[in-house]
Amino acid sequence: MNSKHKQRRRAGFTLMEILVALIIISVLATLVGVNVLRKPGEARVTAARVQLRNLAAAVRLYHAEQGQFPSQTQGLLALVEKPSAPPIPARYPEGGYLDARDVPLDPWSRPYLYLIPGRDGQPFEIVTYGRDGEPGGSGEDADLSSADS
Numbered sequence: 001m002n003s004k005h006k007q008r009r010r011a012g013f014t015l016m017e018i019l020v021a022l023i024i025i026s027v028l029a030t031l032v033g034v035n036v037l038r039k040p041g042e043a044r045v046t047a048a049r050v051q052l053r054n055l056a057a058a059v060r061l062y063h064a065e066q067g068q069f070p071s072q073t074q075g076l077l078a079l080v081e082k083p084s085a086p087p088i089p090a091r092y093p094e095g096g097y098l099d100a101r102d103v104p105l106d107p108w109s110r111p112y113l114y115l116i117p118g119r120d121g122q123p124f125e126i127v128t129y130g131r132d133g134e135p136g137g138s139g140e141d142a143d144l145s146s147a148d149s
Contacts, residue, residue, distance in 0.1 A: 041131065041140040044107035048128050048144050051104055055079070055112060055126050056146040058097040065091060069124050075114045076103045076126070108133065122147050 013021075058079045063069050066089040070078035073085050080103055082092040098104075106112055106128040118125030126146040130137055137143065 044131070045140060045142075045144070047107045048130075051106065052112070052126055052128070052144060052146045052148075054098075055103075056124075059124055059126070062089075062097050063123075065089075065093070069116055070114070072114070072116050076112060079103060118147055119145075120147060 055076060059069060059076075062079060068087060070076070070083065071085070071087065074083040077083075078089075079097040080101060081096060083089065103111070108128070108131055110128065110133055113127040113129075115125045115127065117123055124146075128144050129135055130141045130143060132141040134141070135143060
């Protein structure tokens, strides 16, 4: 019976082990949080790149299922609701092509631009003009495009 009691005691974590794990997690979370807060501009650029990839993947899926890209008139809104302007897709999926009800804004709270065809011969392109909202620029003000991903 003594050996069963010892096995039961060793089966769980001690309070000290749990506290040490919580302290380590807290320190790591603080370091990550501080690094992100120090570089909010870089975080926005990274977020925009991720959104551009996700939007471009949704446009490609729309094309694969519908046989055509959303028109310039339909724009990215065609990813979240069935277009009412021609060409109207025959097999539009319930829930659309994004996991959201609305097309996301870029990290600077502006709509993404949808170009069909794209500027450099791509079938489509999704663009954000960065922090300044103007074409051109560098760093956080640089244009970001789905063609770069």
